[in-house]
Amino acid sequence: MNNNDLNIVVLGASGDLARKKIFPSLFSLFCQGFLPKNSKFFGFSRSKYSHEEFREKITADLTCRYTPGESCAENMQNFLDCCFYQNGNYDSSDAFLNLYELMSEKSNVSKASRLFYYAIPPSLFGVVAKSIGDSGLVLCGSCGEQWSRTVIEKPFGRDRASSDRLTEELSAVFIEEQIYRIDHYLGKEMVQNIQVTRFANEIFKPLWRAQHIARVDIVWGEDIGVEGRGGYFDDYGIIRDVVQNHLLQILALVAMDEPASLAANHIRDQKVKLLRSIKVLTPEDVVIGQYSAGVLNGRKVEAYRDDPTVADDSLTPTFTKVQLTIDNDRWRGVPFTISAGKGVAEKLSEIRIKFHASDSNIFCSTGACPPPNELIIRIQPNEGIHLNIVNKKPGVKMDFHTEKLDLSYNKAYKENIIPDAYESLILDVIREEKALFIRKDELEAAWDIFTPVLHYLEENKVEPKMYPFGTNGMM
Numbered sequence: 001m002n003n004n005d006l007n008i009v010v011l012g013a014s015g016d017l018a019r020k021k022i023f024p025s026l027f028s029l030f031c032q033g034f035l036p037k038n039s040k041f042f043g044f045s046r047s048k049y050s051h052e053e054f055r056e057k058i059t060a061d062l063t064c065r066y067t068p069g070e071s072c073a074e075n076m077q078n079f080l081d082c083c084f085y086q087n088g089n090y091d092s093s094d095a096f097l098n099l100y101e102l103m104s105e106k107s108n109v110s111k112a113s114r115l116f117y118y119a120i121p122p123s124l125f126g127v128v129a130k131s132i133g134d135s136g137l138v139l140c141g142s143c144g145e146q147w148s149r150t151v152i153e154k155p156f157g158r159d160r161a162s163s164d165r166l167t168e169e170l171s172a173v174f175i176e177e178q179i180y181r182i183d184h185y186l187g188k189e190m191v192q193n194i195q196v197t198r199f200a201n202e203i204f205k206p207l208w209r210a211q212h213i214a215r216v217d218i219v220w221g222e223d224i225g226v227e228g229r230g231g232y233f234d235d236y237g238i239i240r241d242v243v244q245n246h247l248l249q250i251l252a253l254v255a256m257d258e259p260a261s262l263a264a265n266h267i268r269d270q271k272v273k274l275l276r277s278i279k280v281l282t283p284e285d286v287v288i289g290q291y292s293a294g295v296l297n298g299r300k301v302e303a304y305r306d307d308p309t310v311a312d313d314s315l316t317p318t319f320t321k322v323q324l325t326i327d328n329d330r331w332r333g334v335p336f337t338i339s340a341g342k343g344v345a346e347k348l349s350e351i352r353i354k355f356h357a358s359d360s361n362i363f364c365s366t367g368a369c370p371p372p373n374e375l376i377i378r379i380q381p382n383e384g385i386h387l388n389i390v391n392k393k394p395g396v397k398m399d400f401h402t403e404k405l406d407l408s409y410n411k412a413y414k415e416n417i418i419p420d421a422y423e424s425l426i427l428d429v430i431r432e433e434k435a436l437f438i439r440k441d442e443l444e445a446a447w448d449i450f451t452p453v454l455h456y457l458e459e460n461k462v463e464p465k466m467y468p469f470g471t472n473g474m475m
């Protein structure tokens with residue numbers, strides 16, 4: 001296998017995702033020596049830039065956090081020297097032939113593998129796949145020394161049917177093994193750590209079931225609203241934006257059975273099995289809300305519907321609380337909730353696992369039973385794991401109260417840089433590590449849980465309940 005030559009094509013290179021996330025992550029990997037020796041980076045979009053103008057555009061967001069000091073300028077120049085730009089229309093195979101010519105000029109194209117990163121709106125996924133296919137740019141999945149892989153980012157459709165159509169369009173050009181559906185949440189350090197917490201610590205294995213766990217809550221909040229960027233969000237809403245994908249994936253990692261090994265397909269098999277045992281949601285399982293005007297930290301924020309990029313009568317939920325039921329032996333009877341809100345009091349993403357309390361505990365004889373233990377996995381900000389335990393207050397009396405065993409990453413791992421999720425995920429694509437990418441059957445199972453209730457909310461024009469911006473929604 002030739003591991004030295006790689007061409008990475010970023011489609012939609014003029015956009016936000018490419019500039020803020022993809023090129024900075026590629027640069028970080030480049031600085032750390034994780035990319036193949038002869039890696040070349042090709043931006044493609046409709047906007048017209050010279051190579052130099054394109055390099056200037058991406059430079060502002062490159063950071064040297066892995067290589068502080070003098071090597072930074074040199075590293076940056078070396079990286080930028082490998083970046084090139086081609087403009088063209090997404091539906092034109094001629095434009096992609098021009099890209100091929102550029103690749104031939106700047107790289108060892110007959111030996112290089114090809115990674116196509118789709119940093120474009122999802123409406124263009126099928127069109128671009130067809131143009132890339134028609135222009136003959138796609139090599140087979142893993143043929144001899146070279147491969148072609150494609151990375152797409154959610155939203156993968158709006159419901160089961162549109163997601164299936166997207167899959168069909170892509171599969172006309174790429175086989176499933178070549179498609180990497182990125183859910184950038186799965187690249188986050190603490191989300192990757194869920195498996196380690198659960199399966200590397202023997203103490204948790206026997207406890208991880210309905211007999212010991214009373215409930216699981218997954219909470220996600222942002223203390224900002226749409227702030228003039230409501231177009232995409234207003235079309236999708238909070239359930240499609242974060243719940244059906246990021247937060248459901250977290251739930252699957254928390255609740256799945258132990259995989260037979262760390263192999264990607266063993267992990268994904270377990271996630272699919274778990275998703276298929278979740279009951280399809282009904283309207284009774286879902287509460288929706290929308291933020292009205294409010295004040296946060298002295299800042300007045302207008303109501304969601306008053307944002308100039310949102311329709312005055314928008315019914316799009318900015319908050320939801322979803323109650324999920326897992327119908328299997330491990331979890332029967334345990335409520336799993338996912339709460340997610342924009343415009344709430346704080347930016348927060350965490351998993352709370354509450355264990356059962358017992359009213360026959362011997363300490364109940366002191367007048368009050370000990371409160372339940374709770375394990376909290378904080379995904380962001382301030383990554384950490386906290387276990388609430390009951391402890392005796394020092395003193396002559398038998399007073400107990402809850403204390404926190406605290407593994408805060410900013411104290412425990414002061415020296416370590418937590419990588420950006422995109423860095424981990426792009427490296428996984430290059431290394432053909434698929435555990436953190438969504439397989440087709442996983443995507444189908446996720447949509448099957450949410451599609452009926454999403455259709456119900458839209459067809460019946462269900463009014464979201466209002467909550468003032470900067471409060472806790474209906475958490």
Ligand SMILES: NC(=O)c1ccc[n+]([C@@H]2O[C@H](COP(=O)([O-])OP(=O)(O)OC[C@H]3O[C@@H](n4cnc5c(N)ncnc54)[C@H](OP(=O)(O)O)[C@@H]3O)[C@@H](O)[C@H]2O)c1
Binds near residue numbers: 046
């Ligand atoms: N931004 C993020 O942080 C983020 C996070 C998670 C997921 N995503 C997903 O990643 C994708 C890209 O995000 P983005 O924020 O970079 O998107 P974007 O800025 O809206 O679009 C990227 C580029 O695509 C081209 N484009 C946009 N709309 C088009 C249209 N209607 N027809 C043809 N070309 C169009 C534009 O380039 P040209 O006009 O030059 O061709 C634009 O610069 C989206 O699917 C988004 O949902 C983004």
